[in-house]
Amino acid sequence: MLRPPSDKSLTHRALILAAGAGLGARRGTETSVIFHPLQGEDCLATAEILGALGAEIEFFAATGEQPAMAIVQSYGRPVSPDLPLDCGNSGTAMRLLAGWLAGHDGLEAVLTGDPSLTRRPMRRVVDPLRQMGASIEGETAPLRLRGRHLNSIRYESPIASAQVKSAILLAGLQADGTTFVSEPSLSRDHTERMIEGLLGLQLLREGDLCVGVLGGQRWSGFHFDVPGDISSAAFWMVGAAILPESDLVLKDVGLNPTRSGVIHALERAGAKLRIEEREEDGGEPVGDIFIEGGAPLQAFEVGGAEVPTLLDEIPIFAVLATQCEGVTNFRDVGELRVKESDRIESTVSLILAMGGLAESLEDGFRVYGPTKLTGGTVDAGLDHRTAMATTIAGLVASGETKVTGAETVASSYPGFEDDLRSIVVR
Numbered sequence: 001m002l003r004p005p006s007d008k009s010l011t012h013r014a015l016i017l018a019a020g021a022g023l024g025a026r027r028g029t030e031t032s033v034i035f036h037p038l039q040g041e042d043c044l045a046t047a048e049i050l051g052a053l054g055a056e057i058e059f060f061a062a063t064g065e066q067p068a069m070a071i072v073q074s075y076g077r078p079v080s081p082d083l084p085l086d087c088g089n090s091g092t093a094m095r096l097l098a099g100w101l102a103g104h105d106g107l108e109a110v111l112t113g114d115p116s117l118t119r120r121p122m123r124r125v126v127d128p129l130r131q132m133g134a135s136i137e138g139e140t141a142p143l144r145l146r147g148r149h150l151n152s153i154r155y156e157s158p159i160a161s162a163q164v165k166s167a168i169l170l171a172g173l174q175a176d177g178t179t180f181v182s183e184p185s186l187s188r189d190h191t192e193r194m195i196e197g198l199l200g201l202q203l204l205r206e207g208d209l210c211v212g213v214l215g216g217q218r219w220s221g222f223h224f225d226v227p228g229d230i231s232s233a234a235f236w237m238v239g240a241a242i243l244p245e246s247d248l249v250l251k252d253v254g255l256n257p258t259r260s261g262v263i264h265a266l267e268r269a270g271a272k273l274r275i276e277e278r279e280e281d282g283g284e285p286v287g288d289i290f291i292e293g294g295a296p297l298q299a300f301e302v303g304g305a306e307v308p309t310l311l312d313e314i315p316i317f318a319v320l321a322t323q324c325e326g327v328t329n330f331r332d333v334g335e336l337r338v339k340e341s342d343r344i345e346s347t348v349s350l351i352l353a354m355g356g357l358a359e360s361l362e363d364g365f366r367v368y369g370p371t372k373l374t375g376g377t378v379d380a381g382l383d384h385r386t387a388m389a390t391t392i393a394g395l396v397a398s399g400e401t402k403v404t405g406a407e408t409v410a411s412s413y414p415g416f417e418d419d420l421r422s423i424v425v426r
């Protein structure tokens, strides 16, 4: 049994919204408690940045009586930081904070990050924010921001990206009027659920793919319990499915339908799993996942509107595909090319280096199965998900597997090695 680390997307959002809490004259004196915050490097970068902007954030380890928590004292008005704000490896931190900070009139800040982050595309948030009146120099990091009074827009995002949608909604909370954002298919909806369910603010919906937020709303501090991250749980779900004698329970996992493509894809592959869902907590569905190995596995297709619901899990699904009968096609996954690495190429390389069969396509790749993986040396290229996917592939490989360039695993999964040792029986 294992509780996977807490959800990264939810922790970033909870920290930002807690730091910005404040009602009228009491603005700046609100306290929020975030239970089970993810203390991975990405979320710690967000916490550090919010601290540099004037919030007080303290993390407490779990004790016998209390789970781990972060107590956040909001800032009155964010202060201009003296130094550049370092988002490290985190695209979510940079894009959400760009949206959140753009509307704080008078604020001056520079958002930067590690070499991988400075190569990632930022125009996807900079363009709509500029349309709202934001002053941002740079189209990749570093981004130099000067807070401005923002106007509302109606933005049709060309990509299904929760980071883009969230940046616009966070900016919209401070703009004049109502800001709408639509997307071609539904990306994770944590920001919308938090705005409505946690902050109690008004969110407007136009069909399934368009949401709007009214600017100038204020909110008070809150308590929020972060569930386990289904994207981290996915490594163990696939590991259990491909190791014949496995029997694993994953506790307290977030089961938001905009993230649960992983469950449907595993079911299509024939994996034996069962979900026990509990009542929603803070607007997010949560439950336990029971999974057993040994079921015959067949090739499964991934593509279309489902892609945003399992985008981060594709490297580990490629490992699953090596153990499935038939050819698995991953289509419409071009967004993988602009993640922490070019994940189409890094995933295909990892399969080939381990003795599997795969080929890349322009906006996807295919994996031929089943193959007996041999093991080998894989350079994860500082991509945390590639490194963890390779480790799981190593569990079914006949020889030794060596992963280099794995130093970023703690960005989303601190304690990955300890969890691996605790659940894998030799």
Ligand code: S3P
Pocket: 008, 009, 010, 092, 160, 161, 162, 163, 164, 166, 187, 188, 311, 312, 335
């Ligand atoms: C995230 C959204 C996804 C995901 C990333 C986290 C978020 O990116 O890949 O790991 O927290 O909003 P996009 O929605 O921008 O593709």
